[in-house]
Amino acid sequence: MRSACVHWVQAASRCETPTDKWPKRLVALYRGDAYGARESLLCRADLLLDEGAMRQLVAQFEQEMDSTLASVTVV
Numbered sequence: 001m002r003s004a005c006v007h008w009v010q011a012a013s014r015c016e017t018p019t020d021k022w023p024k025r026l027v028a029l030y031r032g033d034a035y036g037a038r039e040s041l042l043c044r045a046d047l048l049l050d051e052g053a054m055r056q057l058v059a060q061f062e063q064e065m066d067s068t069l070a071s072v073t074v075v
Contacts, residue, residue: 001038003040005037005040005041009047023057045057
């Protein structure tokens with residue numbers, strides 16, 4: 001599955017889809033993983049996304065992490 005995800009990213013990088021559509025699609029595929037085998041989509045996102053898009057993706061995950069941590073009550 002991990003290899004298939006890398007091949008998917010490589011194939012997607014050759015598509016004519018507008019680049020601004022890929023981050024949302026990558027996140028949706030990653031989150032739809034019930035087996036923990038799709039992390040390669042994010043690990044190799046550099047094959048598909050430019051530096052700016054990668055930074056935005058990282059910022060999105062950091063913001064979600066901050067929101068989650070802020071909602072946790074420490075006992």
